[in-house]
Amino acid sequence: MINVLHILYLVIAGLLALVALVNIIRAKSLEKAINHAILFVPLLLRALLIK
Amino acid sequence: MNAKQTTRNVLVLLIALVLAFLAGQDFRDMQQPDKIYAENPALTRVAKLSEYNPNLKGTAGDTDIYVFDSGVPGGVALVYGGTHANETAAVMNAITYVENVSVTQGKLFVMPQANLSAFSATLPLRAQMGHMTFTLADGSVRTVRMGTRLANPVHQWPDPNYRLNSSGRVLEHGEIAEIRNLNRNHPGMEDGYLVEMVCYGIRKLVETENVDVLYDGHEASPEFRAVNFLIAHQRAMDLGSAAILNANLDAMMEGDMDGYPFKLDLSGATSWGLSHRALGDNTQAMATLFESLNPVMGFCHEKVTEALVKDGISPNYVHITDLGLLGSGELTDAGSPIELRAGYHMEMSRHLIGALGELNPEKTLTISGLPTFNDLVANGFEGILKPVK
Numbered sequence: 001m002i003n004v005l006h007i008l009y010l011v012i013a014g015l016l017a018l019v020a021l022v023n024i025i026r027a028k029s030l031e032k033a034i035n036h037a038i039l040f041v042p043l044l045l046r047a048l049l050i051k
Numbered sequence: 052m053n054a055k056q057t058t059r060n061v062l063v064l065l066i067a068l069v070l071a072f073l074a075g076q077d078f079r080d081m082q083q084p085d086k087i088y089a090e091n092p093a094l095t096r097v098a099k100l101s102e103y104n105p106n107l108k109g110t111a112g113d114t115d116i117y118v119f120d121s122g123v124p125g126g127v128a129l130v131y132g133g134t135h136a137n138e139t140a141a142v143m144n145a146i147t148y149v150e151n152v153s154v155t156q157g158k159l160f161v162m163p164q165a166n167l168s169a170f171s172a173t174l175p176l177r178a179q180m181g182h183m184t185f186t187l188a189d190g191s192v193r194t195v196r197m198g199t200r201l202a203n204p205v206h207q208w209p210d211p212n213y214r215l216n217s218s219g220r221v222l223e224h225g226e227i228a229e230i231r232n233l234n235r236n237h238p239g240m241e242d243g244y245l246v247e248m249v250c251y252g253i254r255k256l257v258e259t260e261n262v263d264v265l266y267d268g269h270e271a272s273p274e275f276r277a278v279n280f281l282i283a284h285q286r287a288m289d290l291g292s293a294a295i296l297n298a299n300l301d302a303m304m305e306g307d308m309d310g311y312p313f314k315l316d317l318s319g320a321t322s323w324g325l326s327h328r329a330l331g332d333n334t335q336a337m338a339t340l341f342e343s344l345n346p347v348m349g350f351c352h353e354k355v356t357e358a359l360v361k362d363g364i365s366p367n368y369v370h371i372t373d374l375g376l377l378g379s380g381e382l383t384d385a386g387s388p389i390e391l392r393a394g395y396h397m398e399m400s401r402h403l404i405g406a407l408g409e410l411n412p413e414k415t416l417t418i419s420g421l422p423t424f425n426d427l428v429a430n431g432f433e434g435i436l437k438p439v440k
């Protein structure tokens with residue numbers, strides 16, 4: 001049960017990283033792109049079990 | 052959206068990926084296992100905690116246990132550090148045992164990195180160090196990992212909003228991260244959160260190997276009321292008193308008439324989940340815990356540098372001491388060096404082991420080979436540690 005939750009959270013982190021990535025590409029301004037990039041880095045590192 | 056915007060956004064993405072890669076390198080390095088010297092000829096074998104809880108196999112909680120078995124019946128002790136991976140003196144004490152000890156009667160278990168996962172991360176925004184180094188006589192450098200108080204969230208995540216843990220402690224609100232604190236989740240669960248399973252492994256080790264005395268090494272901030280206290284379960288109070296008495300007699304024999312600043316305290320009845328309470332209540336072992344003084348554990352220390360970690364020199368805390376604001380953990384300009392702190396752990400644990408046989412002759416555990424307190428303080432770890440190939 002606890003393992004399932006752990007994996008589920010990692011999948012969610014991965015999906016959110018993907019959303020942030022799409023948002024970076026579609027950003028209308030530089031500020032927005034950087035905003036999403038700041039979210040993207042930790043989400044990616046968590047989804048990859050690095051941080 | 053025009054081509055120019057797309058190019059800009061792709062550039063931002065690339066920069067983010069480069070930053071993620073560079074930061075990721077550091078974090079990944081922290082997940083590599085630490086090198087611990089294991090060529091002590093007295094070492095019987097290196098066991099794994101998963102031998103006592105198979106659910107730990109292949110996980111970040113499967114820490115090494117150094118077994119010194121004399122083959123002669125006698126007492127059994129477990130000496131460990133790294134419950135809190137940033138409380139370095141307790142880790143150095145365990146490493147000193149691993150490198151030097153030999154056992155001629157009874158059996159000794161040493162675990163330098165009890166919460167192994169916690170050695171693979173540092174707390175964010177706390178400017179913590181990741182390691183410290185010692186340059187040995189042969190010019191080689193020993194690096195000793197410093198982690199953090201809690202298991203790495205990469206290994207155990209998410210923290211539940213509510214947990215009634217195996218000790219009866221409720222982890223909620225500000226305490227939810229404590230589910231990753233090894234010293235809040237004893238006696239643990241066979242199949243639970245990673246840290247609970249580590250706790251269960253330690254409990255099973257204590258039960259299966261008939262451990263008589265258990266020593267859990269910690270470090271405390273100057274503000275903490277119990278600096279240099281041995282905290283003992285009620286069944287370990289006689290043992291603790293004898294050990295402190297003997298340690299002081301030893302110091303006096305060596306000319307130090309002040310002896311050691313050791314004090315004894317009874318494990319709190321409501322210290323749920325802490326080793327001295329929960330392992331004392333749930334196993335046959337006499338459970339003890341000792342806290343040495345490390346200014347890095349407090350809130351008023353200077354920038355955490357390798358010098359602060361190793362020398363424990365903190366002008367802020369000297370000032371606070373001079374103002375008379377500390378009930379315990381007073382610091383002078385001499386600081387609280389790692390050799391002194393680890394030396395206290397060594398003397399405390401050594402004398403607990405000695406007192407075991409004194410109080411119960413059939414439980415005699417005879418150890419030798421450890422440096423003396425004066426050796427350690429005079430030569431430093433530079434002169435005590437052995438080169439790792």
Ligand SMILES: [Zn+2]
Nearest residue numbers: 135138269270
């Ligand atoms: Zn601690």
